[in-house]
Each structure stands twice: as structure tokens, then as C-alpha cells.
Amino acid sequence: MSDFKVLDFNKKKADTIEQKRRAFNRIVFQNFLGAYSVIDDNGSIYPVTLVDIAGDGCSFQVPWNPLKDKKLAQDFEVNMRMYFTNASYVPVIMNVRHIKEVIHDDGTTHIQYGCEFDKSVGSFEAMQSFIDFLYKFAEHSAIDKGDHKVYFK
Numbered sequence: 001m002s003d004f005k006v007l008d009f010n011k012k013k014a015d016t017i018e019q020k021r022r023a024f025n026r027i028v029f030q031n032f033l034g035a036y037s038v039i040d041d042n043g044s045i046y047p048v049t050l051v052d053i054a055g056d057g058c059s060f061q062v063p064w065n066p067l068k069d070k071k072l073a074q075d076f077e078v079n080m081r082m083y084f085t086n087a088s089y090v091p092v093i094m095n096v097r098h099i100k101e102v103i104h105d106d107g108t109t110h111i112q113y114g115c116e117f118d119k120s121v122g123s124f125e126a127m128q129s130f131i132d133f134l135y136k137f138a139e140h141s142a143i144d145k146g147d148h149k150v151y152f153k
Contacts, residue, residue, distance in 0.1 A: 020138040045081070049110075055131055057094060057117050061102060061110040071111055072096050078115055082127065090126045093118040 051059040060080075064071075072078070076096045081089040098114030117124055 018138070020141065048080070051112060053131060053134065055128070055135075057097065057115045059098075059112055059114045061112040064101070064109050064111040066109070069111075071099055072113060074099070077118075078113070082130075090130075091121070091123050092127055093121050 046062075048060040048062050051061055053059075074096055078094045078096060080092050080094060082092060083089040094115035094117050096113050097116050098112075100112050102110045102112045104110065117127065119128075
């Protein structure tokens with residue numbers, strides 16, 4: 001038998017698209033999409049940092065001080081506002097599925113929550129369209145390298 005390694009081009013393409021999607025998500029989350037959550041019993045609204053979003057759910061993180069902050073429980077229902085402008089948002093409901101502590105390079109501690117969307121909520125249709133756009137953008141976008149060739153008609 002030879003020592004040749006067979007390359008799976010479909011997997012390589014899928015991996016490249018996934019990397020582009022995650023990079024684009026970071027740009028969208030940092031510059032375009034704001035997320036606020038109504039989490040505690042008093043209905044307080046405070047910002048969260050989105051980490052990733054996919055068809056089934058999203059992950060977000062919040063600063064965490066283990067001496068005074070409580071973690072959300074597994075299966076806890078989170079009501080989140082996904083702001084697309086300063087005043088308009090799409091409400092989504094999610095349930096906590098994963099919890100992990102994250103320490104950033106600057107030494108701050110955050111709790112990252114992985115949540116599953118409640119797809120039965122009517123407003124999820126808008127989020128699904130947005131998520132579909134993120135995936136299609138990652139698949140079909142090109143990097144502007146200063147060339148003048150048009151890649152579409």
C-alpha cells in the first residue's frame with residue numbers, strides 16, 4: 001500500500017465555509033447586531049456578547065464574578081432581544097444547554113452559555129432567515145483583493 005493521503009475536497013470546502021461563517025459572525029456581532037437579554041426574575045435588561053449563532057441555537061457570554069454572580073441553570077429559559085437597529089429587535093426564546101467558564105486574555109472571567117432556540121415562537125422565522133443569510137454569505141462571498149473581475153451575473 002502507498003502512503004498517499006486522500007484529500008476530501010468536500011470536507012475541505014465545508015471547513016473553509018465554516019471558518020468564513022464564524023469570522024463573519026464575529027464582525028456582525030461586534031459591529032452590527034446587538035443582543036440584550038431579559039434573564040433575571042425582575043425583568044432587568046442587560047447586554048450580552050454573542051459568540052456564535054447557528055440554525056439550532058446560539059452561544060453568548062456574560063462577565064462573571066464567582067463571588068457574587070450566579071450561573072444560569074441547565075434548561076433555564078432565556079428571553080433575548082436581537083437588535084438590528086437602535087430601537088427594533090427580534091425577540092427569541094432559548095433554553096440553556098451548555099455552560100462553561102471562559103477566561104479572556106485580559107484575565108476577565110466570563111460564563112459562556114450555549115442555548116437552543118425555541119423554534120415554535122413566531123418571531124423565530126425572522127431569525128431563521130438571518131441565520132440562513134449568514135450561511136449563504138459564508139458560502140458565496142469572496143474577498144476583495146483589488147481585482148476587477150465580476151464573479152456573478
